[in-house]
Amino acid sequence: xxxxxxxxxxxxxxxxxxxxxxxxxxxxxxxxxxxxxxxxxxxxxxxxxxxxxxxxxxxxxxxxxxxxxxxxxxxxxxxxxxxxxxxxxxxxxxxxxxxxxxxxxxxxxxxxxxxxxxxxxxxxxxxxxxxxxxxxxxxxxxxxxxxxxxxxxxxxxxxxxxxxxxxxxxxxxxxxxxxxxxxxxxxxxxxxxxxxxxxxxxxxxxxxxxxxxxxxxxxxxxxxxxxxxxxxxxxxxxxxxxxxxxxxxxxxxxxxxxxxxxxxxxxxxxxxxxxxxxxxxxxxxxxxxxxxxxxxxxxxxxxxxxxxxxxxxxxxxxxxxxxxxxxxxxxxxxxxxxxxxxxxxxxxxxxxxxxxxxxxxxxxxxxxxxxxxxxxxxxxxxxxxxxxxxxxxxxxxxxxxxxxxxxxxxxxxxxxxxxxxxxxxxxxxxxxxxxxxxxxxxxxxxxxxxxxxxxxxxxxxxxxxxxxxxxxx
Amino acid sequence: xxxxxxxxxxxxxxxxxxxxxxxxxxxxxxxxxxxxxxxxxxxxxxxxxxxxxxxxxxxxxxxxxxxxxxxxxxxxxxxxxxxxxxxxxxxxxxxxxxxxxxxxxxxxxxxxxxxxxxxxxxxxxxxxxxxxxxxxxxxxxxxxxxxxxxxxxxxxxxxxxxxxxxxxxxxxxxxxxxxxxxxxxxxxxxxxxxxxxxxxxxxxxxxxxxxxxxxxxxxxxxxxxxxxxxxxxxxxxxxxxxxxxxxxxxxxxxxxxxxxxxxxxxxxxxxxxxxxxxxxxxxxxxxxxxxxxxxxxxxxxxxxxxxxxxxxxxxxxxxxxxxxxxxxxxxxxxxxxxxxxxxxxxxxxxxxxxxxxxxxxxxxxxxxxxxxxxxxxxxxxxxxxxxxxxxxxxxxxxxxxxxxxxxxxxxxxxxxxxxxxxxxxxxxxxxxxxxxxxxxxxxxxxxxxxxxxxxxxxxxxxxxxxxxxxxxx
Numbered sequence: 001x002x003x004x005x006x007x008x009x010x011x012x013x014x015x016x017x018x019x020x021x022x023x024x025x026x027x028x029x030x031x032x033x034x035x036x037x038x039x040x041x042x043x044x045x046x047x048x049x050x051x052x053x054x055x056x057x058x059x060x061x062x063x064x065x066x067x068x069x070x071x072x073x074x075x076x077x078x079x080x081x082x083x084x085x086x087x088x089x090x091x092x093x094x095x096x097x098x099x100x101x102x103x104x105x106x107x108x109x110x111x112x113x114x115x116x117x118x119x120x121x122x123x124x125x126x127x128x129x130x131x132x133x134x135x136x137x138x139x140x141x142x143x144x145x146x147x148x149x150x151x152x153x154x155x156x157x158x159x160x161x162x163x164x165x166x167x168x169x170x171x172x173x174x175x176x177x178x179x180x181x182x183x184x185x186x187x188x189x190x191x192x193x194x195x196x197x198x199x200x201x202x203x204x205x206x207x208x209x210x211x212x213x214x215x216x217x218x219x220x221x222x223x224x225x226x227x228x229x230x231x232x233x234x235x236x237x238x239x240x241x242x243x244x245x246x247x248x249x250x251x252x253x254x255x256x257x258x259x260x261x262x263x264x265x266x267x268x269x270x271x272x273x274x275x276x277x278x279x280x281x282x283x284x285x286x287x288x289x290x291x292x293x294x295x296x297x298x299x300x301x302x303x304x305x306x307x308x309x310x311x312x313x314x315x316x317x318x319x320x321x322x323x324x325x326x327x328x329x330x331x332x333x334x335x336x337x338x339x340x341x342x343x344x345x346x347x348x349x350x351x352x353x354x355x356x357x358x359x360x361x362x363x364x365x366x367x368x369x370x371x372x373x374x375x376x377x378x379x380x381x382x383x384x385x386x387x388x389x390x391x392x393x394x395x396x397x398x399x400x401x402x403x404x405x406x407x408x409x410x411x412x413x414x415x416x417x418x419x420x421x422x423x424x425x426x427x428x429x430x431x432x433x434x435x436x437x438x439x440x441x442x443x444x445x446x447x448x449x450x451x452x453x454x455x456x457x458x459x460x461x462x463x464x465x466x467x468x469x470x471x472x473x
Numbered sequence: 474x475x476x477x478x479x480x481x482x483x484x485x486x487x488x489x490x491x492x493x494x495x496x497x498x499x500x501x502x503x504x505x506x507x508x509x510x511x512x513x514x515x516x517x518x519x520x521x522x523x524x525x526x527x528x529x530x531x532x533x534x535x536x537x538x539x540x541x542x543x544x545x546x547x548x549x550x551x552x553x554x555x556x557x558x559x560x561x562x563x564x565x566x567x568x569x570x571x572x573x574x575x576x577x578x579x580x581x582x583x584x585x586x587x588x589x590x591x592x593x594x595x596x597x598x599x600x601x602x603x604x605x606x607x608x609x610x611x612x613x614x615x616x617x618x619x620x621x622x623x624x625x626x627x628x629x630x631x632x633x634x635x636x637x638x639x640x641x642x643x644x645x646x647x648x649x650x651x652x653x654x655x656x657x658x659x660x661x662x663x664x665x666x667x668x669x670x671x672x673x674x675x676x677x678x679x680x681x682x683x684x685x686x687x688x689x690x691x692x693x694x695x696x697x698x699x700x701x702x703x704x705x706x707x708x709x710x711x712x713x714x715x716x717x718x719x720x721x722x723x724x725x726x727x728x729x730x731x732x733x734x735x736x737x738x739x740x741x742x743x744x745x746x747x748x749x750x751x752x753x754x755x756x757x758x759x760x761x762x763x764x765x766x767x768x769x770x771x772x773x774x775x776x777x778x779x780x781x782x783x784x785x786x787x788x789x790x791x792x793x794x795x796x797x798x799x800x801x802x803x804x805x806x807x808x809x810x811x812x813x814x815x816x817x818x819x820x821x822x823x824x825x826x827x828x829x830x831x832x833x834x835x836x837x838x839x840x841x842x843x844x845x846x847x848x849x850x851x852x853x854x855x856x857x858x859x860x861x862x863x864x865x866x867x868x869x870x871x872x873x874x875x876x877x878x879x880x881x882x883x884x885x886x887x888x889x890x891x892x893x894x895x896x897x898x899x900x901x902x903x904x905x906x907x908x909x910x911x912x913x914x915x916x917x918x919x920x921x922x923x924x925x926x927x928x929x930x931x932x933x934x935x936x937x938x939x940x941x942x943x944x945x946x
Contacts, residue, residue: 113828113830114725115721115725115828115829115830116828116829116830116859117724117725118828157670158668158669158670158674159670160668164668168645169668171668171674171677172641172645181920185916187914187915187916187917187920188914188915188917189914189917190895190914191890191893191894191895191913191914192828192893192894193826193827193828193858193859193860193893193894193895193898194826194828194829194858194859195633195637195642195644195826195858195860195895195898195899196631196826196895196897196898197630197631197632197681197824197895197897197898197899197900197901197902198895198896198897198902198906198910198913198914199681199902199910199914199918199921199939199940200678200681200682200686200921200924200939201631201644201674201677201678201680201681202917202920202921204644204674204677204678205673205674205677205678207674208670208672208673208674209673213673224727225725225726225727227727248588251590252587252588252590252698253698254697254698254700254764256729291727294771295768295771298767298768298771351670353666353667353668353669354666355586355588355589355591355665355666355667356588356589356667357586357588357589385666385667385668386589386666386667387666387668417664420664420665420666421664421665421666422663422664422666422668422669422670422671423671424669424670424671425666425668425669425670426668426670427670428670429670429671429672433671437671437672440664440671441660441661441662441663441664441671441672442660442661443658443660444660444661444662444675445672447654447660447675447928448672448673448675450927450928451673451924451927451928453927454923454924454926454927455920455923455924466672466673467672
């Protein structure tokens, strides 16, 4: 498929041939070259074709990461960090071959500082595992991209999700990382102080770098107190515009809403069908508030008043865990409910983000586009951030249909950029979005390339991601 | 004075000689070379000796910035951006000479997007000017470093101040910048969407880069709704530890305190003397809450209960503007009240930041150090962030006293680093903190240096700041 721009450079056959026996010698059974394992580590969750690494090493500590990167640096062989494989833009593919570094044995929580609301973890731990570990401390790590992704992967794609409107993205919640750079040295980007003005913000440079500047070995995260009370509810609106106006007013009035998700009419139909609900088929906001009894009541009432002012239906909220869980399960299952609209077809998720004042226009124009081109594509959005996903359900065996989908993705991204938005709110560039990055940032991409070149002159750190360093884009 | 590490490289006499007439030809009276003007542009607000630029150009728009940087790039002459000159670590000095680019004629608000809570401004506007401009929109820009600094300068030093505990630092409040790079090209680091995963986070790289990677030409900022009600008060504690415990509990419980400032006993005495107050002479927290009638009442009551639990005195809060203004004026005048402790002596401000669990220890050990060495040095802290400032009052004409102060600063920074803290929470490295950066970040400084080298190979962008690119540190 041409949707993916999966340019790599040439394979270094000689280096790879030299690396394999040395890694086997050092790691024994923890170094695997079987095709099934290699294919699993190039799984992209998407339409982007898999590009297999030549071997997979299951590291257990930072020293081993240093050893692998040093060896690969010496032989100029690519290294591709692998968390859970839930990235969506081909981030774990190996266009030049090389070694996948699997972090599933690096899941330790290295420290929790409850008084400082922070913890330091190894990259392989997933967000759900971390939250289970933290439960007794009264703290939690809030970022929720949907998938049970690894913290290393979430850091590397600058992930966010449904509650970024309140808690921010990974950019806001990583205090420091340690990383092994292209020379095989381990560096730490910052101390544990909550703020610092000590030189360039290398923490933020590594957050979202998709493994192209270094291989993460630990991540220090900000934590939050588990809210005493969580309340939520849903509210339908006559039009998308009305729903978006309610979002804008909620944000403007500073109501600290924890989640505020926009679900369009087709997606509501899909949720009803898939999750056995009977929600009115209209644009709907799913909202959630975190606080104590008094503050969530206050927030819910304030939101209810705003919703009414914007033409919304009655806003019923509840702090009953079971009721909330049922609704949010429907929200979290949107991918599967979309796919279920047409069994046997594929589904892919797009990921544009625009200023929230443009969200209603962008979603409405996109709905018209979908209608006009006869596509099957429900929409959900992290409305408080202006970020939305179109789930494109299509027949991946029909080249004409695939071409239609590609053309739609192109129009969608052009529409978002024309509204001063971005081609990716939270999934990253990887391979799939490379074609859109120059249109978004122009000459700025050249600065990124210069930084990559300076820190990884041999292009061994996850090559061919974000931009191809070997050819212009 | 040796306190400052003000290494630059060699002056490029030939290039500077060639640049002056060309700038005079292009800018006429807006290019100045008189000594008084040049000295004013090397004013460092500190003990760091002034190093004058060779000329000052008063630019009026981005095209002119491009012209100046292009000319200086061609001739390999340094450019030093200048906002209001309120930086504290020698950021506006010109160790290699060169051209100061004065932004006082670039103060336009380019756009305000009220629905998106953002605005785009030129670098020369000060935060007070911006807030006057915004007043009618119901929005404000919250970051308050005390000084009426320019937005460009605040961006470049990653400034914060008293309300960072609620609103974050410049890192959290800059959405995008445009900057002229070392080649004279203007780039934009991001679109106006509230979040993005599109490649390296160059916005965050420019925030805190102190003008060493590019000259800012515009900054897109996040704004906040002006709170309907602001309430605040003060509360004394028997010990520093008790006050810090109250801070930790406040943060842990998620009370969205807008300011929570720690003032030590000596500083309370200084405030009483300078501002005509009669506050009990003990460690004291100044707190402020933003919200509506109901939410500030709730927050104030919750804080009062915490303070009582931690041994604090009665917490009286008020939303009366005049009462609050008087108290906060005392807080904002700490520098002058410290200086007034000994008329004729100098005062300088240190700036370490530690994890908040270590704040009480760090401040208490610092008080003992001050006492043991007979120094005159009150302390204030942005306690919610773990950031505190010691105001050292000393006789800058007495070399022995200066040496005592230098030794104290060294011990203070070592203490903060030993507690996993930073040598600068919000003032930046500039020239004054260069000696502490390697101790804080080790090999990471080499990565910063490689980035600098890649983006500014001729070292013309504010050279000699953060690190000397010409000699190891």
